[in-house]
Amino acid sequence: MNSKLAFYIVKRVLLALFTVFLVITITFFAMKAIPGGPFLSEKSPSPAVTAQLEAKYGLDKPIMEQYTTYLSDVVKFDFGPSIKNRGRTVTDLILEGFKTSGMLGLEAAGLAIIVGLVLGSLAAVFHNKWIDKIIMVLSTGSVAMPSFVIATLLLLAFCVWWPIFPPNGSTSAGLVLPVISLSLYPMAYITRLTRSSMLDVLGQDYIRTARAKGVSPAKVIFKHSLKNAVTPVITYVGPMIAYILTGSLVVESIFSVPGIGNYFFSSIINRDYPMVMGTTIFLAALMVIMTLLSDIAYKIFDPRVDLS
Amino acid sequence: MKKLMSVLLVVAMLLGCMMCLNSCGTNADEKVMTLNVGAYPDTVDPALNSAVDGATYIVHAFAGLVGYEQNDKGDLELVPQCADSLPEGVLLEDGKTSYTYTLREGLKWSDGTDLTAEDFVYAWNRAASPVTAADYGYMFEVIDGYAEMNETDADGNLVNPDAKLNVTADGNKITVVLTVDVPYIHELCAFPAYMPVRKDLVEKHGEAWATSADTYIGNGAYKVTEFTQTQMVMEKNEYFYNADKVVTDKIVFAFNDDDVSLLTNYQSGTYLFIDSVPNDEIESLKTGALKDQFFIEGQLGTYYVSFNVNDTALKGFTQEEQAKIRQALGLIIDRNYIAEEIGQAGQVPAAGFVAMGLTEPDGSEFISKNGVNRDGKGYYSVEKDDYTANCDAALALFKEVADSSKKFSVKDNKLVGFPTLTYITNEGTSHEAIATYLQTAWGAYGITIKVEVQEWATFLNTRKNGDYSIARNGWLGDYNDPISFLDMWITDSGNNDTQFGRGEHGKYAAYSYNGQDNLTWADSYDKLIAEVKSSTDAEKRFDLMHQAEDILMETGAICPIYYYTDIYMCSDKIDGFFSSPLGFKYFMYASLAE
Numbered sequence: 092m093n094s095k096l097a098f099y100i101v102k103r104v105l106l107a108l109f110t111v112f113l114v115i116t117i118t119f120f121a122m123k124a125i126p127g128g129p130f131l132s133e134k135s136p137s138p139a140v141t142a143q144l145e146a147k148y149g150l151d152k153p154i155m156e157q158y159t160t161y162l163s164d165v166v167k168f169d170f171g172p173s174i175k176n177r178g179r180t181v182t183d184l185i186l187e188g189f190k191t192s193g194m195l196g197l198e199a200a201g202l203a204i205i206v207g208l209v210l211g212s213l214a215a216v217f218h219n220k221w222i223d224k225i226i227m228v229l230s231t232g233s234v235a236m237p238s239f240v241i242a243t244l245l246l247l248a249f250c251v252w253w254p255i256f257p258p259n260g261s262t263s264a265g266l267v268l269p270v271i272s273l274s275l276y277p278m279a280y281i282t283r284l285t286r287s288s289m290l291d292v293l294g295q296d297y298i299r300t301a302r303a304k305g306v307s308p309a310k311v312i313f314k315h316s317l318k319n320a321v322t323p324v325i326t327y328v329g330p331m332i333a334y335i336l337t338g339s340l341v342v343e344s345i346f347s348v349p350g351i352g353n354y355f356f357s358s359i360i361n362r363d364y365p366m367v368m369g370t371t372i373f374l375a376a377l378m379v380i381m382t383l384l385s386d387i388a389y390k391i392f393d394p395r396v397d398l399s
Numbered sequence: 400m401k402k403l404m405s406v407l408l409v410v411a412m413l414l415g416c417m418m419c420l421n422s423c424g425t426n427a428d429e430k431v432m433t434l435n436v437g438a439y440p441d442t443v444d445p446a447l448n449s450a451v452d453g454a455t456y457i458v459h460a461f462a463g464l465v466g467y468e469q470n471d472k473g474d475l476e477l478v479p480q481c482a483d484s485l486p487e488g489v490l491l492e493d494g495k496t497s498y499t500y501t502l503r504e505g506l507k508w509s510d511g512t513d514l515t516a517e518d519f520v521y522a523w524n525r526a527a528s529p530v531t532a533a534d535y536g537y538m539f540e541v542i543d544g545y546a547e548m549n550e551t552d553a554d555g556n557l558v559n560p561d562a563k564l565n566v567t568a569d570g571n572k573i574t575v576v577l578t579v580d581v582p583y584i585h586e587l588c589a590f591p592a593y594m595p596v597r598k599d600l601v602e603k604h605g606e607a608w609a610t611s612a613d614t615y616i617g618n619g620a621y622k623v624t625e626f627t628q629t630q631m632v633m634e635k636n637e638y639f640y641n642a643d644k645v646v647t648d649k650i651v652f653a654f655n656d657d658d659v660s661l662l663t664n665y666q667s668g669t670y671l672f673i674d675s676v677p678n679d680e681i682e683s684l685k686t687g688a689l690k691d692q693f694f695i696e697g698q699l700g701t702y703y704v705s706f707n708v709n710d711t712a713l714k715g716f717t718q719e720e721q722a723k724i725r726q727a728l729g730l731i732i733d734r735n736y737i738a739e740e741i742g743q744a745g746q747v748p749a750a751g752f753v754a755m756g757l758t759e760p761d762g763s764e765f766i767s768k769n770g771v772n773r774d775g776k777g778y779y780s781v782e783k784d785d786y787t788a789n790c791d792a793a794l795a796l797f798k799e800v801a802d803s804s805k806k807f808s809v810k811d812n813k814l815v816g817f818p819t820l821t822y823i824t825n826e827g828t829s830h831e832a833i834a835t836y837l838q839t840a841w842g843a844y845g846i847t848i849k850v851e852v853q854e855w856a857t858f859l860n861t862r863k864n865g866d867y868s869i870a871r872n873g874w875l876g877d878y879n880d881p882i883s884f885l886d887m888w889i890t891d892s893g894n895n896d897t898q899f900g901r902g903e904h905g906k907y908a909a910y911s912y913n914g915q916d917n918l919t920w921a922d923s924y925d926k927l928i929a930e931v932k933s934s935t936d937a938e939k940r941f942d943l944m945h946q947a948e949d950i951l952m953e954t955g956a957i958c959p960i961y962y963y964t965d966i967y968m969c970s971d972k973i974d975g976f977f978s979s980p981l982g983f984k985y986f987m988y989a990s991l992a993e
Contacts, residue, residue, distance in 0.1 A: 127856030131863065133873065134449065135893035136534050142555040143532040177442045178606030187628055250663055258663040259655055261629040347655045349439065349628040362856045 100387065107379040114375040115165065115368065119158055122359075122367050129174040129362040148174055148365075165372065171365035175358070181369035185351060189373070192343065192350030195266055196335045199273035203331065207278045208324065211285020212317060215293060226282060233279035238338045242272035242345045260348030269346045273338050277331045281324055288320040322393045329385035333378060431649045432973070432991050434672040435664070436984055438656035439628045444609035445594040446526035449534035451875075451982040452674070454591045456652060459633055459987055460509075460617035461594035462640070464500045464519065464573070465585045467985060469977040477585050481506055481514070481595070481618070481640070482573075488580050495543055495565075496580035496935075500588075502571040507638040508597065509622035516568035518595040523575075524564050525601065526592045529557060535592045538877065539564060541584070543576040580935045582760070583880045590878065620645045620987035630654055646975075646990045662968075671970040671991075674984070678828050681743045681966070692968050695745040699876035699980045700963035701754045701884070702746070704729075704822075704837070705897050706956040708904040710868045712818050718907040720804050723796045725955030728869075730793035731840055735783050738961045741832045749959035750777020753884045753948055754876060756980045760937040765881050771949055778952040797844070813845035821849045824871040825858040833871065833960070865898040872896060875963065879980070881944045882931060888951060889925045897956040899924065910950055924950050 130136060130144050145151040148171075149160065164171060170181035214226040233241070245268045250258035257265040292298065293316055301311050343352035351370060358366035437452025445457050458466070466480035479485050482500040489497050506514040525531050527539035529549050539545050543565035550558040565576040577584065587593055597616055600608040608614045612626040620641070621633035631652040635645050653670060655661055658677040664670040666689075676684060676693075684693045706725045713721050734748035747755060751769040759765055767775040779789060798809050807816040822837060824830045831852060838848045848869075853861060862870045874894075876883040886892065890900030898904060900920030910916075910923035927947050934940040951957050965982050975989040 125857065127854075127858075127860040131856060131859040132449070132534070133859070133875075134534065135863065136532070137529075137537060137549065137893060138555070139529040139549045139551045139557070140532045140534070140536055141893075142551065143529050147532065175441050176439075176610075177444065177447050178608070178610045184628075246663065250667060254667045257669055258667060259653070259660055259669065261653060261655070344657065345660070347657050347660045349654065353439075360855050 096387075096390065099390070103383050103386065107383055110379055111372065111376055115162070115372055116158075118368060118371045119161065120154075122362075122364060123154055123157075125362075127362050129364060131362075144174075148172070150364075161368065165368075170369040170372070173363055173366050175361045175363040175366065181365045184354060184366065185369055185373050188349065188351035188354055191260075191266075191348055192339055192352065195260075195269055195273065195339055195343070195348060195350060196332075198266070198270045199335055199339075200277070200328075200331060202270060203274040203277035203281055204324070204328075206274075207281025208285050208317070208321070210278075211282040212289055212312065212320075214282065214286040215289030215316075215320075216312060218290060218293075223286075227286075230279035230282045233275040234283070236275075238272050238276060239341045239345060241275050242269070242342050245272050246345065258346070260343065260346035260350075265346065266348065269339075269342050269348055272345075273335055273342050276338070277327075277334055280331070281327065284323050284327060285320060288323050289316055292316045292320045322389070325385060325389050325392055328388070329382040332381040332385075336374060336378060431651050432647050432986065432989070433651040433653055433670055434984075434986065435653050435655055435661055435670045436672070436674045437654070439654040442606075442609060443615070443626075443631075444606060445591045445596060446522065446531055446533045446535075447606070447609075448591055454981070455984045456631060457591040457594060457619075458983055458985060459619055459621045459650070460615070460623055461591070461596075461619040462617075463588050463590070463594045464502075465588040467589055467977075467979055467983075468988070469975075469985075473977075475977060475979055477589060480589075481519075482588075485585050488577070488584070490580070490935075491576070495576050495578055497574055497576045498584055499572055499574045502573070503640055504571075506618065506640060508616050508618050509636045509638055510616050511638060514595060514618050516571055516573045518598065519573050519593075520564075520566050520568045521598045522596040523566050523593065525596065527564055530560075533592065535590075535877070538587060538590060538592045541577050541579070541581050541587070542566065543578050546578075579933050581880070582937060583878050586878050586880075621650060628654065644988055646988070647986070650986055665968055665970075671973055672967065672976070672984070672986075674967050676966060676968060678743070684968070689968065692971055694967050694969060696965045696967075696978060697747075697756050697980060698963040698965040698982055699754050699756050699879070699883075700874060701749055701752055702873045702960045702963060703749070703752065704732075704958040704960060705862070705870050705872040706958065707865050707867055707869070707896075707898055708954065708956050709865060709898050709902040710820075712820055712868045715806050715818075716800065716804050718904065719909065720800045722953070722955045723800050725958070727793035727796035727800075728841060728846075729955055729958040730779060730789040730796075731844060732837065732958065732960065733786055733840065734781050734960055735786070737833055737836060741829055741836060742961060744966050745964045746961035747964070748781040749961050750779060750781045751948060752951055752957050752959050753881045753944075754874075755962045757876070757879055757881050759941055765941070765944075768945060769948060773945060794844075815845060817846050819847040819849060820868045821851055822869045822871075823851045823853055823858060823861060823867045825855050826852055830871050862896050863893075865896070865901070870896065873963070875982070877981070881941070881948075882928075885931070885944055885947045885951070886928050888947075888957075889928050890921055897954075899954070899956070910953070912946075912950075 130141050136144070149157060173179045173181050173184055176184060210226050214223040217223050246258060249256050249268060256268050259265050260269050298311060298315055301315050339350065340352035340355055343350045354366055355370050358370060436455045440453045440456060441450060442448050443453055443456045445461055448454060448457060462480040464480060464482040465477055465485065467475055468478045470476050477485070481502055483503050484501070486498050486500055491497055502516055508514050523539060526533050527536050527542070527545055527548060529536065544563055547559045547562040548564065552558055567574050595618060600614050600616060604614050612623045615623045615626060620636060620639045622636040623631060624634045625632035633650045635648050636642065639645065655664070658675055661670065661673040662676050662680060665673045684690065713724065716724065738746040738748050751766060753765055753769065755764065755766055757765040759768060770776045770778055794809065794812060797814060801807055801809050807814055822834055824834045834850045838850055841848050861867055874884060887894040888899055889895065905919060905921065908917045908919045910918050910920065912918055912923035912927050924947065927943060927950070931940055931943045931947065934943060965978065969976055972992045973989050974992060976984070976986055978984045
């Protein structure tokens with residue numbers, strides 16, 4: 092069984108690497124195919140300056156040579172210098188932005204999982220009572236509203252009407268609203284998932300047996316039910332990370348959070364080629380790794396899952 | 400129920416922890432001036448910067464030989480900064496002019512080391528060198544030696560890689576030799592690209608010296624103590640020569656460029672200054688509760704429409720007919736409508752290409768003498784009452800072309816059979832609104848206009864390569880001299896988006912220069928600009944520049960819409976702030992009311 096798991100992991104890692112390679116190749120050529128270049132602006136530099144710049148960033152070489160050079164650099168984790176932010180390397184900028192984005196994503200994911208599990212369990216335990224109904228109305232509302240609508244409403248409510256939080260996410264207090272707006276959707280989704288799988292579990296024979304044996308209600312809920320009900324939630328972690336990643340691009344721009352999302356847009360607009368590649372590879376790799384981890388965790392939590 | 404309460408309590412505690420975790424690190428009691436002039440800057444290296452926000456950071460962290468200050472009357476004036484006075488030019492035997500600046504005594508960098516004349520010589524050579532590849536390298540064009548430094552052979556290789564600018568340091572004196580005397584040399588010395596930089600730091604860290612507070616050492620009123628992607632924190636520099644006049648201890652420049660977020664931050668009191676506001680809020684801000692904190696200032700720039708002189712859509716017409724068509728199209732534009740209804744920020748309808756705010760030798764405004772009659776009435780009237788007359792004149796021009804070309808006809812004031820033209824613009828609410836307006840205005844005369852909205856870099860590329868018919872365009876001057884608006888139109892200029900003198904237009908001989916008529920673009924405009932650049936007689940120079948603008952406007956290919964304005968909001972708590980026509984903001988002598 093362990094060797095089967097190891098084989099599965101190796102296979103998935105290879106597949107992940109291949110995915111990242113495909114992402115690199117497609118992005119590289121798609122990026123070069125769009126018109127415009129990094130040195131254009133309302134005021135053009137002189138031909139001598141442009142030539143120097145092209146030589147400096149290797150853009151004067153044939154495209155295939157640029158591609159192979161890039162691939163060999165990436166293998167060494169060298170993403171090159173940013174063309175737009177002179178004097179900064181892509182790795183520097185991404186890591187600095189990711190400190191904020193990662194914090195934002197982690198907090199949002201944590202909040203979504205904890206509150207989602209609690210609310211979902213409450214709804215299941217008090218099935219068809221008023222608590223259940225309120226939770227279901229709220230979670231349906233949150234699932235239906237995209238994060239940018241929630242973000243805008245929160246901004247209006249807590250920054251303009253009742254200025255409790257600063258409207259820009261550059262301070263840590265300013266991250267509260269972005270975290271909430273990012274977490275509401277996955278939170279609601281987890282609530283619904285937990286509720287339905289808890290309801291399923293609570294109706295099982297072994298729960299009835301446990302209750303008949305006199306096991307305390309708390310133990311029945313936390314040990315016997317929740318542990319078994321949590322499996323579908325783990326499968327949702329992968330898609331949730333994807334949601335938070337893409338959602339944070341929008342939420343970051345609404346709350347002006349100095350995260351990685353900024354670069355994702357601006358680097359394309361500026362044709363900052365190394366930065367476009369860097370952010371794309373970084374986000375793709377993060378996504379692939381998270382999905383991989385959530386698949387493995389799924390397997391560990393539920394041995395019935397067939398890996399083949 | 401107890402169980403429910405305990406679960407809720409746990410959730411509340413978790414949320415509480417998160418909030419606490421988030422709010423750590425902010426100290427509400429600290430008194431600082433938090434301002435915003437833009438997003439995280441591309442660069443704050445004085446040599447490499449070409450952005451207005453970057454320039455604002457640089458003028459606080461560095462001081463040039465010359466700088467700007469506000470006088471008692473509230474006017475902006477050039478004052479010596481690192482130099483002890485503004486020298487007069489000395490005409491040399493070879494016709495060149497030299498200026499010798501003497502440095503003040505005891506100048507120091509913000510880390511306490513001595514600032515020398517050599518630092519300026521190094522910085523200027525670095526900024527002008529094509530190896531540095533700075534956008535604003537051409538700001539050193541007037542200095543002797545620049546041409547040699549930037550000369551390339553057919554393969555694009557530098558001919559004189561060791562060439563240097565003719566700038567020398569002798570003790571505390573800096574002598575700069577200009578190929579020809581220019582009246583704006585002191586102004587250039589106040590420009591960020593002319594600020595001194597530390598050779599040791601640049602050589603040790605490369606371009607990265609300007610990316611971290613530890614190595615970003617300047618000589619200005621403030622020193623940078625924190626530089627992250629969120630903000631730049633500046634504290635008073637005790638070594639600044641004029642430190643006694645600097646009253647605010649700390650300035651925080653927050654990085655943010657989302658209009659809506661900026662305004663929210665301003666309204667909540669987080670930012671005390673913002674450099675832009677959402678376009679659709681302008682009207683309400685002008686009249687609302689904050690109207691005294693809302694400012695519209697003139698800026699050296701013109702928003703215009705450029706026509707491609709080699710437009711394939713008009714290929715069937717002669718160059719002369721094409722010029723008439725362009726002029727007619729320009730006359731139909733109601734510039735007052737665009738400024739008042741679309742721009743809404745006090746923009747001034749433009750009757751010429753060279754912007755407002757540029758000064759003639761006699762102190763009057765350049766635009767007060769523009770137009771073929773030199774009466775300041777421009778090249779067409781922008782008076783509201785004259786709009787109908789302009790449209791009539793446009794129709795008359797169209798009729799002339801219809802008669803001579805036989806390619807379309809004019810019936811009931813509408814053009815029949817006129818080719819469809821494409822107008823390109825980049826994304827942006829007001830750019831697109833102007834495009835729609837033009838489509839409607841020209842459409843009223845039966846001219847079909849296709850509007851194509853392109854993404855920024857694609858748009859720049861299309862426009863530069865001349866793959867368009869009509870394009871949105873804009874230009875901001877670099878210094879207070881009209882040449883900054885005129886030399887960009889010579890044949891080989893990288894900004895010659897209209898393609899003057901290239902392709903078919905290169906053969907078209909209809910321009911006048913030096914008493915001769917029927918000259919090509921290369922023989923007229925290019926030579927005229929060369930003469931402006933080599934002319935030392937100020938009066939003559941300005942007369943030639945007016946002539947250059949005459950030629951430009953005669954082509955109809957440059958169709959000015961309005962002169963730019965600079966919008967910002969500044970809290971009434973800030974006293975002593977000023978801004979320059981280039982859009983740079985100066986807070987170094989500003990104080991913060993309690």
